[in-house]
Amino acid sequence: MTPTLTAFKASPDRGRGLARDMGVRWALEEVGLPYDVRLVSFAEMKETAHRARHPFGQIPTYEEDGLALFESGAIVFHLAQHHAGLLPEDPKARARAITWMFAALSTVEPAVVERSMASLFERDQPWFEARQSMLDDRVRARLRDLSNHLGDADWLEGAFSAGDLLMVTVLRRLGGSGLLEEHPSIAAYVARGEARPAYRRAFEDQLAVFTAAAGA
């Protein structure tokens, strides 16, 4: 059975691949698994039918034969567990790669998302400027540590893994901020992820949804 994802009918990122389905699409392309997409509006996301799939009323969700999952990190992990290409076979290397999945979501993403949420929703608040420089510095601290770990390597732990996929997906949210460019090795790391054929296919597919919606 072909699995089915849910994604935004009209993504607020205007097709820049920043919505949460992007990482899952990328993972599906990396493992070579065809999939269907069900598009949902903001209103539909909050309805009972969608909440039965996603208790927090968000996207993406993932359905395959007799199993429904939510949370992009969990879906990427599920794909990585059951298909070759996203996690090393050696148990110790696999545990290290999984550690980087959690590092992307628990240590890097919160600083990145807090900064972009403030940019989106607090720009008109009197505190915006003062807070933003504080939030930039929190992101900088993460990027500095990540850059020190990465060094001259192409990927976080040897071969490309689901840890890199999630980390690049998180870092892409900093596009346009100028923060990535403060660490050329990190900017190059993100570009390396975006250059992967699986990434390109996933990006084009999510962009086509936005383009079709905008043209309708």
Place this chain on the structure above:
Amino acid sequence: MTPTLTAFKASPDRGRGLARDMGVRWALEEVGLPYDVRLVSFAEMKETAHRARHPFGQIPTYEEDGLALFESGAIVFHLAQHHAGLLPEDPKARARAITWMFAALSTVEPAVVERSMASLFERDQPWFEARQSMLDDRVRARLRDLSNHLGDADWLEGAFSAGDLLMVTVLRRLGGSGLLEEHPSIAAYVARGEARPAYRRAFEDQLAVFTAAAGA
């Protein structure tokens, strides 16, 4: 070989079990695995030796024979994969439980941590009051959805799992805010987690570290 955790030499939470080693200690107790603890000061956490174990200079880290991990979520997952007691054996039930691990860390924790970070570090800022009510509402939205999913159940998906362990660990950061009490089913869920013998042992062990440091 007995695994070794790192934890704060002097936890800023004064022994309330809110530091990131708590969830890992709890998981170790649930699976019945004895462990050693290496205590590190804030200065030591930022030194090269510790950063080799944790690129972001934080706690906890986890070392067992030939493997070093960081990120509390990743360590809990590693323990759950290799020891019985934290994830169901059935593959579909296991994937659902893992989904809740990611939901705890990616969907619930950011709102909770952003709120508590503001309480700790922005209390003297002119914007504190106005932002805090916005952050409270973001937490409330998560708790409402979580409460709707939980209903009358004891745990998120049938039996207690690593998903519950991480979710309760995250929710405990709201203690004292009054927000948990707005949903009696969630307050009872947290209390149910805290009543588990494995939780109690883990809590007492981390408290003993703080008490010893305070008495020294």
